Every structure is written in C-alpha cells, then in structure tokens.
Amino acid sequence: MKPMDTRLAKLARKGDQRAFAEIVSLYKDKLFHLAYRMTGNRQEAEDVVQDTFLRVFKNLERYDENQKFSTWIYRIATNLCIDRLRKRRSVYSLDAESSDHEGLDGYAMLPSDDRTPESELLLSETQRVIHQAMETLPAKYKSVMVLRYLQDMSLQEISEVLDMPVTTIKTRVHRGREFLRKKLENKL
The missing domain is CATH 1.10.1740.10 (RNA polymerase sigma factor, region 2, helix turn helix motif)
Known part of the structure; x- marks a missing residue:
C-alpha cells in the first residue's frame, strides 16, 4: 500500500x-x-x-x-x-570573505533541567552566536546542515532530497561542522 x-x-x-x-x-x-x-x-x-x-x-x-x-x-x-x-x-558581496565559513549543531547547546537565570542568558547568547554563524554558511553546506541537524534527516534521506551521493553529503556535513567549530572557537 x-x-x-x-x-x-x-x-x-x-x-x-x-x-x-x-x-x-x-x-x-x-x-x-x-x-x-x-x-x-x-x-x-x-x-x-x-x-x-x-x-x-x-x-x-x-x-x-x-x-x-x-x-x-x-x-x-x-x-x-x-x-x-x-x-x-x-x-551582499561585501560579506563574501566570511561566507566561506559555516556552522550549526544547536542541539549540543540544549539546557539541562537545572536552569538558572544566568544559564538561560548564557544559553540564549550561545544560540544567537550559533545562528549568526549558521547565516554565514555557503548555501551548499547550509542546506545539508539544516536538513541533517534541524530536520533530523538521515544521510540517505538528504542524499535523496539533494540528489547527491551519500559520500558527498557526509563530506559536506563534516566540512560544515568544521567551519562552525572554527567560526565559534573564539566566540563561545
């Protein structure tokens, strides 16, 4: 059926x-x-x-x-x-230099159950920085990262959606996370 x-x-x-x-x-x-x-x-x-x-x-x-x-x-x-x-x-070609960076993975920043006003402020600031980093991603990485981490799709599903080999998707996810790490290492 x-x-x-x-x-x-x-x-x-x-x-x-x-x-x-x-x-x-x-x-x-x-x-x-x-x-x-x-x-x-x-x-x-x-x-x-x-x-x-x-x-x-x-x-x-x-x-x-x-x-x-x-x-x-x-x-x-x-x-x-x-x-x-x-x-x-x-x-917005003035931003072209920073567009080589990428980022994501806000799920790693979810708060624990013991929330305090300080931890909430830190969390919201962390999320803001992550979202800013996400905005600088080139489209080819951003689409893969959004589908993977925010839409919670498997690599195979992303491969089908974007009509690309799974190996390409894996590479783009890896590079996306690397760019995010580099972008965020001095800001968090």
Whole structure:
C-alpha cells in the first residue's frame, strides 16, 4: 500500500482539490521550518513555502510515485532556498570573505533541567552566536546542515532530497561542522 501523501498526490493529479489541500496541510509547517532555518527570514520562508506548493501543483504529473513524496517536496523547497541564498549572496558581496565559513549543531547547546537565570542568558547568547554563524554558511553546506541537524534527516534521506551521493553529503556535513567549530572557537 502506498503512503498517504503518495495517494493524495495521485488524487490531486486527477484534479481533486481537497487532496491537494491535504498535502498543503501535511507539509506547510515542515516546509516553513526548513525554509526559515535556511533563509533566516520569516517572509522569505513564507515565500519559499508558497513557491514550493505552486511548483508541486504545476508539476504533479512529473512526480514519480515510486519515489517518496516527502523527498520530492523537500527537494523542491530546498532548491528554492538555495536559489534565494545564492541571489542574496550576490547582492551582499561585501560579506563574501566570511561566507566561506559555516556552522550549526544547536542541539549540543540544549539546557539541562537545572536552569538558572544566568544559564538561560548564557544559553540564549550561545544560540544567537550559533545562528549568526549558521547565516554565514555557503548555501551548499547550509542546506545539508539544516536538513541533517534541524530536520533530523538521515544521510540517505538528504542524499535523496539533494540528489547527491551519500559520500558527498557526509563530506559536506563534516566540512560544515568544521567551519562552525572554527567560526565559534573564539566566540563561545
């Protein structure tokens, strides 16, 4: 039996508007979270989500039902984010020197149960520094790091979403963490 989202895509392809609305309902929050983490901008994230659903609607006939629907829709959203980041980078070329750095892994900074006002302040400052470092990542690393650590995807799933070999994904995750470490070693 095919997964629910694949069945919905098949129905939407035949013109069932309720099926497409259900797809939107299933994925809008997940895609927004992904886009917001990649772009760091609420309006851009909303635009990416809207553009993703427009592309999905226009290209439903191209969807291969033998492929996971989630992989297909995440690929569309991720590519739209990467396109926006590339366009943004050319506009802000003054930052080009620092764009060779990258970073992430906020999960390592989660607080313990014994929170104090001091530890909360330190945590929020640490998270702010990590998010700033994340913003400096080149798009090719940022997409992999967001999918890996914030969307909690496996290397295989990321490979499918980005249509790249797993070995390339592993390399980019490793380099992303290295850049983050270098970027953060003097700030934390």
